Every structure is written in C-alpha cells, then in structure tokens.
Amino acid sequence: MASEFHAAIVFAEHRFYGKTQPFGNESYATIQNIGYLSSEQALADFALLISHLKEKRLSFAQNSSVIAFGGSYGGMLAAWIRIKYPHLVQGAIASSAPVFWFFGMPVPEDAYNHIVTRSFVNSGCIEENILNGWTALKNLSSTGQFFSFIQECLEEIFESMAMVNYPYPTNYLAKLPGWPVKVACQFFNSIGEKTDEQYAESMYGIMNLYYNYTGQKEKFCINSITCQDSAYAALGDPLGWPWQSCTEMVMQQCSGGPPNDFFIRNCPFILEGQQSYCLRLFGEIGYTKTLMRPYWTILNYGNKYPTATNIVFSNGYLDPWSAGGWSQKSQVVGSLISIIIKDGAHHYDLRSKHPLDTNSVKEARRLEKTYIKYWLKEAKLKATII
Missing domain, CATH: 1.20.120.980 (Serine carboxypeptidase S28, SKS domain)
Structure with a gap:
C-alpha cells in the first residue's frame, strides 16, 4: 500500500518497550523512572516524532498527510492520536482496538x-x-x-x-x-x-x-x-x-x-x-x-467521539477483544467507520498479505484503502483552499 501512495513507512517504538528504554537498564528499576510509561507520554512522543521527521529528516514531506496505523493497544493509540492531534494526523486505521473496555463503560466483564x-x-x-x-x-x-x-x-x-x-x-x-x-x-x-x-x-x-x-x-x-x-x-x-x-x-x-x-x-x-x-x-x-486510576482512560480520551473524524475501527468476529471495540457491527457514523471481519482474529487486517487470506479480510483491506484515498484527497483539497 505504501508504494501505491508513494508513502514513507515509519515504525515508532513505544517508550519502555523493546530497545526504547529511557533510563537504560534502570527503566523499570524505580517508580520515578517507570512512572513515565503511559499512553499520554507515548502519544506526545509520536506527535514530536512526526514534527521532527517533517522538519529534519523528511523535509520534502512537510506538507504530506500522515495516516496512523495500529493494532490492539496500538489501535487505541492510532485512534487517540487522531483525536488528540488532528492537525498532525489526517486519519487512522485502528484495528482490534478495545477503546471502550474500561471502567464506566457497559462492556460485560465476562x-x-x-x-x-x-x-x-x-x-x-x-x-x-x-x-x-x-x-x-x-x-x-x-x-x-x-x-x-x-x-x-x-x-x-x-x-x-x-x-x-x-x-x-x-x-x-x-x-x-x-x-x-x-x-x-x-x-x-x-x-x-x-x-x-x-x-x-x-x-x-x-x-x-x-x-x-x-x-x-x-x-x-x-x-x-x-x-x-x-x-x-x-x-x-x-x-x-x-x-x-x-x-x-x-x-x-x-x-x-x-x-x-x-x-x-x-x-x-x-x-x-x-x-x-x-x-x-x-x-x-x-x-x-x-x-491505579480505573476511570482515567475514559475520562481522558472519552466514551464518545462527537468531534472525531477519519477513523476506521476494524474488529474480527473471532477476536475476544472485539467486545470492547467502538462498534459491534459494521456501520458508518459521520466519518467514523466500523468494519467487522467475519473470520478475523486479532488485528488480522494489519498482517501481511498471504495466499490463504480469507475473502472477508481482503474486503476489509480494500475498504481501508478506499477510505485512506478519500482522506488524502480531502486533506490535499483543504490545503489548496487555505
């Protein structure tokens, strides 16, 4: 898909995961250090990274649109960065993102x-x-x-x-x-x-x-x-x-x-x-x-997204995490889109193409590409008008 859109792919590692350890081997050693591990801090990291890349590393892309992709917790981050930083991210594919599986929401605990x-x-x-x-x-x-x-x-x-x-x-x-x-x-x-x-x-x-x-x-x-x-x-x-x-x-x-x-x-x-x-x-x-702040995530990111736009929430019917998804059925509300993949497990649509891929995931990917094309066209048109 990236080659089709002439796009750069950026994999941004989340702080405190993998090799991104802010305090080296001491990152998990004290409460003072590990206290910097949160979704808010991670989103701010990604926002700064986007700005840095456009200004310093990919200067030819200063006016290019950004589409966020993520699965599971990464899917939540993809949706939230579009909601929190809409001036930096023009759209998001949030796959298997249980954005509503928190205290204060009606998702059954079982x-x-x-x-x-x-x-x-x-x-x-x-x-x-x-x-x-x-x-x-x-x-x-x-x-x-x-x-x-x-x-x-x-x-x-x-x-x-x-x-x-x-x-x-x-x-x-x-x-x-x-x-x-x-x-x-x-x-x-x-x-x-x-x-x-x-x-x-x-x-x-x-x-x-x-x-x-x-x-x-x-x-x-x-x-x-x-x-x-x-x-x-x-x-x-x-x-x-x-x-x-x-x-x-x-x-x-x-x-x-x-x-x-x-x-x-x-x-x-x-x-x-x-x-x-x-x-x-x-x-x-x-x-x-x-x-422990059980109600903070919903308070911080919301239980409704009345002003959010350009987000695809995809969920697999086979995926246990789908119960906490934005919607339990395929639907379009404004420019928020829910896609249910009939025979899909956890963030199946974000996996690489495979000869044994099911028809339902192929259709989900086709729809996602269609929406991305529309978002990019929309962003380009707005930039031209401004």
Missing part, C-alpha cells in the same frame, strides 16, 4: 471469555469435554494451589489461541498451525475412555500444541514469572503492559462460567484483587494502590 468459548465451539470443540477437563484436573491435582496454577496457565492458552486464530501458520504469541483453534479441538473430540486421566490428557494436548507445536522441545516452561515466556514478553517487555494495566489501562475481565463460557467462574471482577496483583509485581519499587 465478554472476553464468552467470545473465546464461541470461537472454540464454532470451530467444532465439544464444550462438555472441556468443562470435564477442568473437573478432571481438579480431581487429579495434589493441592488446590497446583490446580490454580495449571488452571491459570491453561486459561491463558485458550485466550491467546483465540486471539491468534489465523488461517495460516504464525509465530506471533507462539508458533502455531493455521486455524489453531480447530486443530486444538481434536484433543477434546477424540477422547476414548471418559476418565479423569483422559480428560486431563486432552488438556495437556492443547498446552503442548501451544508451547511445542513443532514437537522439537523435550520440555517447555509454563511459568511466565520464571521463564517470561508469556504473551506479555512477546510484546517487547514482560513488565510494560502489566505496568500500564496497573495504572491507566485497567480492564475488568473475568470468567462467568457456564453458560457464558467454559471456564471456571471467577466473576465479578474485584478491583482490590487487581491492586493486590500489582502490589506483588511492583511493590518493591514503590507502587501503591493510589497509582
């Missing part, structure tokens, strides 16, 4: 796992066998603490696999086959003797698929604290998103249990429980409960 369950059941999994798997693990566990640990690990696997349910092999959160959810269903649909051991073995099957799809590992680590082999680590730093979820990005999520989902019920979401988790994680460097 919506995430409802969509996870829907994806597995629609892919052919026998829900009863998964439910029996939890019971079997509980019966076979030597202690309640061990069962809780295994349960938490498996829940993360189910949830992560639903996120990356793409039609071709990927290595995003883990190395997985195409349509991994459908592949996982074979473990729950081929149970012979319906014993605790057989049900537990089916649970092991999905764990082995997630961590050892190639079958080349003799052993694998499932303790994310010990080995940092988790979805958080795949984001660029294992503590970056946890910090943000302990301060500004507080999202209420829990399992409702049957019939909402096939997990063990732990709703309602209790804020004090999240605060306790954050104290365990960051207490040693000075974290306190007062640093």
Whole structure:
C-alpha cells in the first residue's frame, strides 16, 4: 500500500518497550523512572516524532498527510492520536482496538471469555469435554494451589489461541498451525475412555500444541514469572503492559462460567484483587494502590467521539477483544467507520498479505484503502483552499 501512495513507512517504538528504554537498564528499576510509561507520554512522543521527521529528516514531506496505523493497544493509540492531534494526523486505521473496555463503560466483564468459548465451539470443540477437563484436573491435582496454577496457565492458552486464530501458520504469541483453534479441538473430540486421566490428557494436548507445536522441545516452561515466556514478553517487555494495566489501562475481565463460557467462574471482577496483583509485581519499587486510576482512560480520551473524524475501527468476529471495540457491527457514523471481519482474529487486517487470506479480510483491506484515498484527497483539497 505504501508504494501505491508513494508513502514513507515509519515504525515508532513505544517508550519502555523493546530497545526504547529511557533510563537504560534502570527503566523499570524505580517508580520515578517507570512512572513515565503511559499512553499520554507515548502519544506526545509520536506527535514530536512526526514534527521532527517533517522538519529534519523528511523535509520534502512537510506538507504530506500522515495516516496512523495500529493494532490492539496500538489501535487505541492510532485512534487517540487522531483525536488528540488532528492537525498532525489526517486519519487512522485502528484495528482490534478495545477503546471502550474500561471502567464506566457497559462492556460485560465476562465478554472476553464468552467470545473465546464461541470461537472454540464454532470451530467444532465439544464444550462438555472441556468443562470435564477442568473437573478432571481438579480431581487429579495434589493441592488446590497446583490446580490454580495449571488452571491459570491453561486459561491463558485458550485466550491467546483465540486471539491468534489465523488461517495460516504464525509465530506471533507462539508458533502455531493455521486455524489453531480447530486443530486444538481434536484433543477434546477424540477422547476414548471418559476418565479423569483422559480428560486431563486432552488438556495437556492443547498446552503442548501451544508451547511445542513443532514437537522439537523435550520440555517447555509454563511459568511466565520464571521463564517470561508469556504473551506479555512477546510484546517487547514482560513488565510494560502489566505496568500500564496497573495504572491507566485497567480492564475488568473475568470468567462467568457456564453458560457464558467454559471456564471456571471467577466473576465479578474485584478491583482490590487487581491492586493486590500489582502490589506483588511492583511493590518493591514503590507502587501503591493510589497509582491505579480505573476511570482515567475514559475520562481522558472519552466514551464518545462527537468531534472525531477519519477513523476506521476494524474488529474480527473471532477476536475476544472485539467486545470492547467502538462498534459491534459494521456501520458508518459521520466519518467514523466500523468494519467487522467475519473470520478475523486479532488485528488480522494489519498482517501481511498471504495466499490463504480469507475473502472477508481482503474486503476489509480494500475498504481501508478506499477510505485512506478519500482522506488524502480531502486533506490535499483543504490545503489548496487555505
């Protein structure tokens, strides 16, 4: 797409992630340092970067339009930078951006796992066998603490696999086959003797698929604290998103249990429980409960965008995060556009083209390109009039 528009592509790394560590190895060492990790600071960074690039690095592009792209949290940033800095960014593609999954919004707290369950059941999994798997693990566990640990690990696997349910092999959160959810269903649909051991073995099957799809590992680590082999680590730093979820990005999520989902019920979401988790994680460097601002994101960025323009909010029907999206259906409100990708997982439309791409994602990309063309034409016309 960039070559078609004669555009420069700029990948801007978020502060405190990857190699962008403002205080080097000490970036996460103290509350004074890590306190500079926030979405507001990141947006200001990007605003300054755009100005710097136009003035110093890409002087020939001083009058060029800027289109922001982002997926997931990056999708939220893409939408928010268009809202906060419309004089710098002329449009945004906000893919899988759960902009409304915060306190003060009506998103059901058990919506995430409802969509996870829907994806597995629609892919052919026998829900009863998964439910029996939890019971079997509980019966076979030597202690309640061990069962809780295994349960938490498996829940993360189910949830992560639903996120990356793409039609071709990927290595995003883990190395997985195409349509991994459908592949996982074979473990729950081929149970012979319906014993605790057989049900537990089916649970092991999905764990082995997630961590050892190639079958080349003799052993694998499932303790994310010990080995940092988790979805958080795949984001660029294992503590970056946890910090943000302990301060500004507080999202209420829990399992409702049957019939909402096939997990063990732990709703309602209790804020004090999240605060306790954050104290365990960051207490040693000075974290306190007062640093958690559950209502700040909606207060800061809004729960309605009455003046916002030129934003595409795309969401995949298979993506659990879609429940917190701007809209649950395809629609156009002014120049805010919602696109629902029928067989799309997490920010599927932002992935590179692939021979196995589905028709729905091809159509989503076509629409996005059409809107970008219109935004660029509109910006050029306004510049001419001025």
